[in-house]
Amino acid sequence: MKDLAERAVNGDDRAVARLITHAENCHPDLYEAMRIIHRHGGRAQVIGITGVMGAGKSTLIAEIALEYRKRGKTVGIIAIDPTSPFTGGALLGDRIRMSRLTMDPGIFIRSMGTRGMLGGLTGAVYDVMEIMDASGKDVIIVETVGVGQAEVDIIKIADTTLVVLVPGLGDSIQTIKAGLMEIADIFVVNKADVPGIERTMAEIESMIDLGHRPGVRKTPVLATAAKECKGITELVDAIEEHREFIVGSGSLPDRRRKRYEAELVEIIRKRLMTMIFDEKVFREKVESLIGRIEGKETDPYSAAEEILDGLLK
Amino acid sequence: MERKIRVLVAKPGLDGHDRGAKVVARALRDSGMEVIYTGLHQTAEMIVNSALQEDVDVVGLSLLSGAHMTLFRDVTDLLKEKGMDDVLVVGGGIIPEEDVTPLKEAGIRGVFGPGTPLEDIIEFIKGNVKG
Ligand SMILES: Nc1nc2c(ncn2[C@@H]2O[C@H](COP(=O)(O)OP(=O)(O)O)[C@@H](O)[C@H]2O)c(=O)[nH]1
Ligand SMILES: [Mg+2]
Numbered sequence: 512m513k514d515l516a517e518r519a520v521n522g523d524d525r526a527v528a529r530l531i532t533h534a535e536n537c538h539p540d541l542y543e544a545m546r547i548i549h550r551h552g553g554r555a556q557v558i559g560i561t562g563v564m565g566a567g568k569s570t571l572i573a574e575i576a577l578e579y580r581k582r583g584k585t586v587g588i589i590a591i592d593p594t595s596p597f598t599g600g601a602l603l604g605d606r607i608r609m610s611r612l613t614m615d616p617g618i619f620i621r622s623m624g625t626r627g628m629l630g631g632l633t634g635a636v637y638d639v640m641e642i643m644d645a646s647g648k649d650v651i652i653v654e655t656v657g658v659g660q661a662e663v664d665i666i667k668i669a670d671t672t673l674v675v676l677v678p679g680l681g682d683s684i685q686t687i688k689a690g691l692m693e694i695a696d697i698f699v700v701n702k703a704d705v706p707g708i709e710r711t712m713a714e715i716e717s718m719i720d721l722g723h724r725p726g727v728r729k730t731p732v733l734a735t736a737a738k739e740c741k742g743i744t745e746l747v748d749a750i751e752e753h754r755e756f757i758v759g760s761g762s763l764p765d766r767r768r769k770r771y772e773a774e775l776v777e778i779i780r781k782r783l784m785t786m787i788f789d790e791k792v793f794r795e796k797v798e799s800l801i802g803r804i805e806g807k808e809t810d811p812y813s814a815a816e817e818i819l820d821g822l823l824k
Numbered sequence: 825m826e827r828k829i830r831v832l833v834a835k836p837g838l839d840g841h842d843r844g845a846k847v848v849a850r851a852l853r854d855s856g857m858e859v860i861y862t863g864l865h866q867t868a869e870m871i872v873n874s875a876l877q878e879d880v881d882v883v884g885l886s887l888l889s890g891a892h893m894t895l896f897r898d899v900t901d902l903l904k905e906k907g908m909d910d911v912l913v914v915g916g917g918i919i920p921e922e923d924v925t926p927l928k929e930a931g932i933r934g935v936f937g938p939g940t941p942l943e944d945i946i947e948f949i950k951g952n953v954k955g
Contacts, residue, residue: 524876524877525876525906525907525908528876528877528878528879529879531879532827532830532879535828536827536828594858595853595854598853598854598855598856599828599856600852600853600854600855600856600857600858600859601853601858601859602849602850602853602859602861603858603859603860603861604860604861604863606860606861606862606863606874607861607862607863610862610863610865610866610870613870613873613874614869614870614873619877620874620877620878621877621878622858622860622878624828624858626828
């Protein structure tokens, strides 16, 4: 494990990939590697991208990555797609749009399933970010499908969060409902080549104006046509501008602390879950308690109490 | 936590049909695997690079015939070169009977002709993937 970490820190892609697998599988010795990894991280700029399926996020990420490469930066990409809660399987198709990046040694792409995180970000995402960061990637881009908790969680890990919308009916209304207004540092209206773009832009801009308070940074709205490589330079400029803004206003450390908090909570959550559900003793206890709940000998609250008592004593 | 079988499904070569590959990809997903689908027109180098970054246990190639034999050999050679020969390589598609043996010799350990039940492919992968 330590050897893998040392190799990953030296930029060995094979070691990076294997370490990510261990993180995804919650390997019991992972912490040995992560100690080393953490010492070497904390430099990378993290960009989160969320929005509905089919909005063009993956296509856009490919273009953003190429633009950062032109600017001399290396790029790590984490593309997260939902795991089926029924089969545990996942179809991860984001690489289809990133084919052109595959042969660039300055780019590392990893596809991940959410693996039982109930619509949230996958629990391993913090580890994966730290690993890519420590391996020397300057910019890390995280793609999540905009369903449920994932899009809200992403602000906990990203320095800059992009919400991607497309022209079309009801989109902006949905966005307000879903609480996306608050999480966006930048709005991107992609597919600017299709009709209706002006209207959607105007809708979002007026929405932003409505909620805007004087003296506060106004969320920019940018149009892109990722498929035609249009608007990408402007978008990356806006990301850099936001980056300068959070550095200048002193809020970058706050964002980083938020990420470490989320990461810490996630590690504790995972450890507790393993203790309760994986270890044989607890598993047996849980099974017998479920039986007693079923037989109305106890209730779920008392049963939970009993498990927690066992853990805390 | 259990480990999951990760499979890269790739469509090498220049032809533009990936219906079969998609059907297999979906079946593998439904059997609980994580399937990374890379799309059309993949070169051997691209397939191996993706397999490396994704740290997959299996590479599934959609084959049209043994006519692409050099391409498959490139994939297995490159895997070996990178020390990734523990990755299980399988192929499926319209493969003439006489191509099966050379394909296996080229390191494509599972070769599945048209009409192979999807369950057989799943079984083969689960039974042959490294422990
Ligand atoms: N017309 C148009 N289509 C686009 C654009 N960007 C992406 N697409 C298409 O939208 C579809 C979904 O793209 P994808 O990047 O996979 O979306 P994701 O699900 O948000 O990651 C694909 O068919 C893309 O080719 C664009 O700027 N204009
Ligand atoms: Mg995508």
